[in-house]
Amino acid sequence: MRTCAFTAMMPCLPPLPGPAMNDTEFNTAVDASLLAIEDALEALDLDLDMETSGGILTLTFANGSKVIVNRQGATREIWVAARSGGFHCGRQGERWVCNTTGEELGALLSRVCSEQAGEAVHLAAVP
Secondary structure, X not given: OOEEOOEEEEEOOOOOOOOOOOHHHHHHHHHXXXXXXXXXXXXXXXXXXXXXXXXXXXXXXXXXXXXXXXEEOOOOEEEEEEOOEEEEEEEEOOEEEEOOOOOEHHHXXXXXXXXXXXXXXXXXXXX
């Protein structure tokens, strides 16, 4: 059994199956997801700076910590980098699901943003 780098207690899940996407479909899905994340975070009353450039969304919290969400075209994934580790989310149907934790992208971002903001952050499902 393989174990994930961020915890020796949790086994890694195999990549989730999903229909193959072409470049246009992938980029359209990622753009919609990044926009949904930005919109959801703007609606919350958080001390947070957001910057988007070239398919990379950088969230900078009041304490200086960052969460980075970016597209990985070669693997057709969205990657999330946070203090607690790096997470790869593959497309499964109409949702992004983390290959290691099984969390949907919205739940994953809620967790890592809450950890880094020091307060509860709840994001709805991310398309």
